Every structure is written in C-alpha cells, then in structure tokens.
Amino acid sequence: MTDTSKDISGKYRQITVIGAGLIGSSVARGIVRARATDKLVLVDANADVLAEARVLELADAYSSDAATAVTDADLIILAVPVGAMATVGALIGPQLKAGATVSDVGSVKASVLNGLQPHIPDGVHLIPGHPVAGTEQSGPAAGFASLFDDRWCILTPAENTEPVALEKLTAFWALLGSRVEIMTAEHHDLVLAITSHVPHLIAYNIVGTASDMEEVTRSEVIKYSAGGFRDFTRIAASDPTMWRDVFLNNKDAVLEMLGRFSEDLTALQRAIRWGDGDALFNLFDRTRNIRRRIIDAGQDDEAADFGRPHKD
Ligand code: NAP
Numbered sequence: 001m002t003d004t005s006k007d008i009s010g011k012y013r014q015i016t017v018i019g020a021g022l023i024g025s026s027v028a029r030g031i032v033r034a035r036a037t038d039k040l041v042l043v044d045a046n047a048d049v050l051a052e053a054r055v056l057e058l059a060d061a062y063s064s065d066a067a068t069a070v071t072d073a074d075l076i077i078l079a080v081p082v083g084a085m086a087t088v089g090a091l092i093g094p095q096l097k098a099g100a101t102v103s104d105v106g107s108v109k110a111s112v113l114n115g116l117q118p119h120i121p122d123g124v125h126l127i128p129g130h131p132v133a134g135t136e137q138s139g140p141a142a143g144f145a146s147l148f149d150d151r152w153c154i155l156t157p158a159e160n161t162e163p164v165a166l167e168k169l170t171a172f173w174a175l176l177g178s179r180v181e182i183m184t185a186e187h188h189d190l191v192l193a194i195t196s197h198v199p200h201l202i203a204y205n206i207v208g209t210a211s212d213m214e215e216v217t218r219s220e221v222i223k224y225s226a227g228g229f230r231d232f233t234r235i236a237a238s239d240p241t242m243w244r245d246v247f248l249n250n251k252d253a254v255l256e257m258l259g260r261f262s263e264d265l266t267a268l269q270r271a272i273r274w275g276d277g278d279a280l281f282n283l284f285d286r287t288r289n290i291r292r293r294i295i296d297a298g299q300d301d302e303a304a305d306f307g308r309p310h311k312d
Pocket residue numbers: 018019020021022023024043044045046049066079080081082084087088105106107108130131132133134135136137138139140239242
C-alpha cells in the first residue's frame with residue numbers, strides 16, 4: 001500500500017484510533033471491513049476497555065500510551081469525549097510524524113479545532129471530523145462496522161488545509177460507507193445544535209421531569225411509557241460524559257437554538273390556552289412532513305414505530 005502525498009485512495013499504511021468506545025470501536029471495525037490499512041493500532045486510557053477491545057480482536061495492536069502509539073501512524077483518529085481532545089492532542093503532538101493526518105469524531109467541532117491546533121506541528125494535517133451516526137450505548141462491545149453506512153460524515157478543515165490530505169480523508173470515510181460533506185467548524189456547530197444537541201437536551205429534560213414527578217408515580221411513568229415517553233428515553237440514555245462535554249463546548253450555538261425553541265414552545269402554550277386548533281394542526285402537519293423527508297433521504301427506516309417488531 002502506497003502512502004505518498006498524492007495517494008487519495010483513502011487507505012493509510014498505519015492508522016491509530018485513540019478511544020475504543022462506541023465510535024472508536026466502530027471506526028476500527030469499519031477500517032477492518034474496508035481493508036483501509038496495513039496496521040491498525042487501538043488506544044484507550046482505560047485498561048478494562050482496552051482488555052475488552054483485545055478480546056473482541058478489534059485491531060492489530062493495542063496500547064494505553066497514546067504518545068508512542070502515534071509515532072508511525074499516517075492517520076490518527078481521536079475518538080475520546082470532546083473535553084479530552086486537547087489533552088490527547090498535547091500528549092501526541094510532539095510524536096506525530098511529518099505528513100500524518102490527525103482527525104477526530106467529536107460531536108462539536110470549533111472547540112476541538114481550537115483545542116488541537118496548538119499541538120499540531122508543521123507538516124502534519126489537522127482535519128477535524130464528525131460522523132453523524134451513533135447509538136445511546138457506550139464501550140467497545142456496542143460498536144459495529146455498518147454504523148457509518150449511508151450516514152453523513154462532516155469534515156471541518158482549517159482554511160490552510162492541503163487539498164490532497166482532505167481528499168484522502170474524504171475517500172477514507174467513503175470506504176467506511178459514509179457520505180462526506182465539508183463545512184466550517186462554526187457552521188457544523190450551529191447545524192448540529194438544532195439537529196442533535198438541543199434534541200438531546202429536550203430528551204434529558206423531559207425524562208428528568210418525569211422522574212421527579214410526585215403525583216404521577218415513577219412506576220406509572222414506566223408502565224405507560226409506550227404513549228411516547230419511551231422514545232425520549234432512548235436519547236436520554238446516552239453517555240453522560242460525552243453529552244456533558246457537548247453542552248460545555250457548544251455553548252453559544254446551543255443557547256441560540258434553545259432561545260428559539262423556548263419562543264416556539266411559548267407560542268404552542270398560547271395556542272393550547274386559547275383553543276387555536278388551526279395553529280396546532282398546521283404545525284403538526286408540517287412536522288409530519290419532515291419525518292417523510294428524513295425517510296426519503298435514507299436517514300431512517302420507513303417501518304412504523306421505528307421498525308419495532310409487533311405481533312399480529
Ligand atoms: P465512549 O463509548 O464512552 O468511548 C470513549 C472512550 O474514550 C472510552 O473508552 C474512554 O475511557 C476513552 N477515553 C476517555 N478519555 C481518554 C483519554 N484521555 N485517552 C484515551 N482514551 C480516553 O464514547 P463514544 O460514544 O464512542 O464517543 C466518542 C466520541 O465520539 C465523542 O467525542 C463523541 O462526541 C463522538 N460521537 C459520539 C456519537 C454517539 O452517538 N455516541 C456519535 C458521533 C460522535 P473511559 O471509559 O475510561 O472514559
């Protein structure tokens with residue numbers, strides 16, 4: 001396998017993935033499925049996670065030491081919580097070889113770009129990324145190779161990024177099954193605030209409110225959850241560390257979107273109070289159409305009730 005500066009096959013001689021959780025292990029599985037490297041090294045600071053990854057045979061080599069694991073790597077992908085990216089960047093920065101590409105999978109991009117940039121030496125390409133795919137589970141056993149199939153992966157290169165390095169990383173994600181879109185880190189953070197971050201906050205909030213209820217008992221909340229509540233609980237079961245870091249690192253965009261959300265919620269409150277059925281119907285009709293468009297875009301299953309099996 002060649003690794004010249006003109007090679008845009010999407011394959012790298014050595015790839016080191018740092019963080020062996022849901023996303024890191026899925027990237028590792030995707031790399032193996034796509035035969036995207038000659039040598040895959042998996043790193044995690046947590047000895048139990050690393051041992052689990054080893055049992056699952058996810059890579060060619062395993063390490064708890066990020067710095068030594070990147071010295072020969074041509075592509076390094078950081079798959080740790082957003083709040084840990086800069087710390088890992090400081091560890092690996094001095095060990096990176098010229099011509100290597102550093103990327104990540106973090107759900108926030110501007111803070112990752114700013115946190116990593118000071119640690120990346122000249123001659124190393126920094127191209128942050130975010131595969132918009134995931135589940136509510138964590139850890140190496142939760143990952144799967146097809147996670148990225150037909151999902152978008154957003155790359156947010158800095159202005160001076162070399163086109164060949166970007167083309168190669170784009171080809172890499174295509175090998176893993178993704179469709180790739182390129183945008184600025186700031187635009188990414190604004191878009192994801194409304195499509196991902198605020199929905200998670202709403203889910204955490206509604207599940208938190210329900211669990212605090214005293215008049216309706218918690219057992220009733222669970223018993224009658226099929227009325228809609230349970231669909232929020234899937235999102236609200238997402239990893240607490242990951243989501244804490246998302247909100248701390250995408251503060252401005254999330255607060256902007258929450259402001260709009262609160263205004264629209266107040267309008268709905270008013271419509272209910274004044275019996276404005278047309279306002280309610282018109283909104284619900286519009287939102288049903290959004291669901292249709294998501295299905296048509298191949299981003300979800302058309303089967304009713306998220307395809308849950310139902311007995312006749
Ligand atoms: P995860 O399953 O919790 O995995 C993260 C792994 O990184 C854990 O094993 C963690 O160890 C390890 N880690 C933490 N700090 C580290 C460090 N300094 N050095 C080495 N390893 C370290 O989380 P995940 O869902 O894969 O998320 C990873 C990244 O993907 C996050 O940035 C997240 O924003 C992004 N992402 C997530 C999703 C999703 O749906 N989950 C989707 C797209 C992108 P410990 O267990 O000891 O903490």
